[in-house]
Amino acid sequence: MNHPCLTCGACCAYFRVSFHWSEADRDMGGVVPIELTEPLRQHERVMRGTSQAQPRCVALDADIGRYSRCTIHPVRPSVCRAVPASWEFGAASPQCDKSRLAHGLPVLTEADWEGVEERNPP
Template identity: 80%
Template sequence: MYRSVVRSESRALHAISPRQARHSMAHPCLTCGACCAYFRVSFHWSEADPALGGRVPIELTDALRTHERVMRGTSQSQPRCIALDADIGRYSRCSIHDRRPSSCAAVPASLEFGERSAQCDKSRLAHGLHALTDADWVGVDDAQRNPLPAV
């Protein structure tokens, strides 16, 4: 498992120049995964309906309410998203990152865009990790930061 994450990080670093890569650090989410193992991930059912442009794999979801689906594994007392490949606090990757629900994309890492994220801080603390600080972002290239979702 760990090797696949390292390869993913390597691919991300190849997107920037070799000079930048020498001075870059990995995005803090790549060594976390706490939010994916703390919150229920619910979203509008259309996000899992390909006929309506939905991209979330429906086989990784369960029905929640009339108009909502939930990522499998996140509605239990100790949530852990089925799409999470991680050892919390060591390495982390979302196996459907490019197809994840909008509710996931809407949760930025703390200080990624200059402001604290209550969801990030709460989930990290629940897993025994420190809340991110400005120091955690030193050396993280702008190209590695997740874009804010369109509103």
């Protein structure tokens, strides 16, 4: 069974994805592609597409609820890495639940993880 995130993508089209500017600065060891970001406030950058009324990250390749992948997954911002899917690691995730509900998807339950071999997809 596939990881539930691979048929979702809701959180990448719900939140403003902001982070410290250094994450997109190569000279500071940052890896997030700066061309996919834009400035936000004094010390932050934001993923393009997420700082608007109906957010959708420019790096998202998805039909929400059917298939989803982050096109920069290995170099995505830390804030993206920090959002767990509900029950992936034994607890509900408010961010996951909120974004799935906003996109008309049911929240994940422990049953959604039965038979999922790979957690936290690469």
